[in-house]
Amino acid sequence: MISRKDIKNIVIFKHLTDEMINKLLPEMELLRFTEGEMIFSSGERADMFYSLKRGKILLEQRVLNKVTISVGTVKPGYSFGWSALLGDQNFTLDTVCGEPCEVLRIKAKTLFNMIEEDWEMGYRLMHRLLHMVRRRLDGRTELLLKIIMDHPDMLSLAENNQS
Template identity: 35%
Template sequence: MRRQKSEGQWLQGLFLWDWGPPWQSFFFTCFFSLAEKVSRGWVLGREPMVSASDLQDILLLQGLPESILTEMAPQARFIEYSSGAVIFEEGTMAQDFYMLKEGKILLEVEIAQDIIISLGSIKRGYSFGWSSLVPDGRHTTYAVAVEPSQVLAIPGEVFLEILEREPRWAYLVMKRVFQVFKRRLERRTNQFIKVMRKHPDIQKLLEI
């Protein structure tokens, strides 16, 4: 009677098999990618754990003491979005503050039925969902993943509560937030001026 191989024997045979150079590269790439996901909890039904080092990659949080990031980490969670997925919609309640770990996010507004314009993009390391930091805030744009993206999300209220306990570092973060909004305002103003120059009729409507 043929004896069945144990899981360990099957795995050993898998490694000893002569795959050839192309297959070896493919197999080991897949194997170690899967091993990394298992270690982080991406499979087996477990949510991955956010670490302080994950938060250190976010520009808004760079330079903050590890004690603050360690306190934030358990409150944050990983979310993966496929290309084209809508993260939040304009006008909806803003609960989570988002930080982009991987991928690219587009911010859009719907100015009329079936007419959507882009206000800008969020790249790796940057944050979005600022309305969650305002009491009863609502999103003023749509956020759409334009490629597979990995996002860190933390409730806005929790984010602020942690910072409020550290006034010195809260000031640094809020200073960076001000710089973000300053750049955004300048960009939107330039966009508006360009539209006015291309469409003089709109300018006439605004004349007093």
């Protein structure tokens, strides 16, 4: 069973009013997954929006048939499956449980309809989502810069620059 507190513990929903939380509550599902279980795959229709209550989610990108790289993790309190909020999209990453997980799920269409009906709710949700997207983008930018700076050619340039 999902409580109002469970929803309030999710970053994107944290700033919603009690009335807004009450609208969400009957629409949310609680799902349980085991370690290694996939929640959704890249290319699948993005028709659900997810939030992690407990556990750890690995965000993975397939680069070759049998090769995937981890591009991030989702910690409790954070959401994933953002493509669902863009409408008529497919998921762009695989999501794998790094440990047993409890996940809250809501139909994207239901959430989108709530946003259209209650603009204040929509503003609050999108404002939080924007912060989360920025944080993830900053993390990936840092990772990219680290990879570039660790490249042998960059190390050689840095050594030559100090001479």
